[in-house]
Amino acid sequence: MSRRKQIYEGKAKILYEGPEPGTLVQYFKDDATAFNAQKKAVLDGKGVLNNRISEFVMLRLEEIGIPTHFIKRLNMREQLIKKVEIIPLEVICRNVAAGTMAKRLGLDEGTKLPRSVVEFCLKRDDLGDPLVAEEHIHTFGWATHAEVDEMITMTLRINDYLRGMFGGIGINLIDFKIEFGRLDVTMENGSVAHQVILADEISPDSCRLWDRETDRKMDKDRFRRDMGGVTEAYTEVATRLGILKEANNVHAPKLSVVSNDD
Template identity: 45%
Template sequence: MQKREELYSGKAKSIFKTDDPDRFIMEFRDDTSAFDGVKKAQLSRKGMVNNKFNAFVMEKLKDAGVPVHFEKLISDNESLVKNLKMIPVECVVRNVAAGSLCKRLGIKEGTVLTPSTFELFLKNDELHDPMINEYHALAFGWATQDQLDQMRSLTFQVNDVLKTLFANAGMTLVDYKLEFGLFEGQVVLGDEFSPDGCRIWDAKTGEKMDKDRFRQDLGNVIEYYEEVGKRLGVTF
C-alpha cells in the first residue's frame, strides 16, 4: 500500500491517502495537547505507544463483533484504516464520575455511575466540543436516527468488552469517547482508542494512568500509558 499526500493533520494524528481510495494511512505523532490545544508538548514514544495500544484494542473489539476502521499495523507509528465519512458527533460513556461531569453537575469524583451514562458532543474544536442531544443531531443533519441508535448500541457494546478487559488487568475504565463514520453505508468505529481519549485508574489505588497525567502535570505520562498497555497484554 503506497503512502501518498497528507489529507489531514490533527492535534496528534495525520491522515494520508494511499493508492486505494478506500484506505488511508493513519500516523500517530508524538504531539500531545489538552484544553482544546492550549497546552501542548512533544512526548517521546507517544506515537508508537498509542498506535500499538489502539491496534490491540481494535483487534479485541473486532473479535467481539464491533465494526472498526482499523485494518492492520504497518509501522511503529502507522496503521492502515478504512476511509470513513465521519459523523461529527462524539459518544461518551461514563462508568465513574470524573472530569467535566463533576464540574457540570457537582458530582464527587469517583462516584460509581449505575447505570453508566451516555452523552453526545459535537466534534468542533472552535466551539469547544459542546454537549448536544439527539434532537440537535437530527435537526442539523449531523446524523440520522438510525445512525444515532447504532452509535449508542455500539458504544455500550464497546463498554461491555473493555470494562471487563481493564478490570481483569487491575484497572478501572472510568470513561471514554468514541467517534464513528460510515463505510459502504455501515456505521463503523473510527478514530482511536488509547489513554489519550479515556480515563483509566488503578483499581486498588485510584492512581490516574491516562491523559489526566498530562492535564494535571502529574508526570511520567508515557510510562503510565505503557504500563496500562503491558497490563492488558500489548507488546511495545
C-alpha cells in the first residue's frame, strides 16, 4: 500500500488512488472511534467485517435500483469504488428513538417512532457534526433542492429494504447514517450532469442494530458504551447475513468467509 497515492484518511477508512481514472480504493481500518474521535481503540478484525458487510448490502441495494459507488471487493479489507464528490452532509434515518435523538428530545431509548424520520447533519468534525435543517442546506449551498429530494427518497427506500433484510434475520434496524456523492455522468448531448449516488459504507459502524428478541445491541454502541464484544457482535451480524461460515473466530487473518467471487 505504501506505493499507492493516499487521497484521504478518515476515522475508519483510507482512500487511495484507484487503478483507473474515476476510481478509488477504499481500505477498511480496524480503528474504532466515538464522540468525534475523543474515544479511540483498535479492534482486531473490525475492518474485515465492515468491508464484507458493506459489500453485501451495497450489492443488494444495487439490485433494487439504488445507485452506489461500489464496484467490487478487491480483498478482505479493500473495495474498488467510483470516485465521487462527497456531499458534505450525513443523512440519518431513524425508526426508533436512540442515541442523540433520545437525549435531544427527552425520549426513552427504544421508543418506536410513529413514522421514519430523516435528519441531516453537517459533516464537520470540528463542530460535532451539527444537526441542520433543509433551509440551512439550501441557504449555504451544500446541496440543491433536487439533490435533497433525491437523498430523502433514496434514504427512505434504503430504510424499507434494510428493515426487511435485517428483520428477516431477527434484527431490528433502529437507525442508520449514510452519505451521498455526486458522480459526473456524460449525457447523450455531450454535457456533464451530476448523479446523486450512495457512498461511504453501510455496516454496524453506521447502523444501530438490536436483536429482535432481546434488544441486545449488535453495533458500534457496544464500543461507545463500553459494553465489550464489539467484533463478536459484528461477526454475528455477518453470520446471520450468510457472509461468514463460522462465528467462532473474529481475527481478521482467520475469518472464514463465504465467497461472492464465483
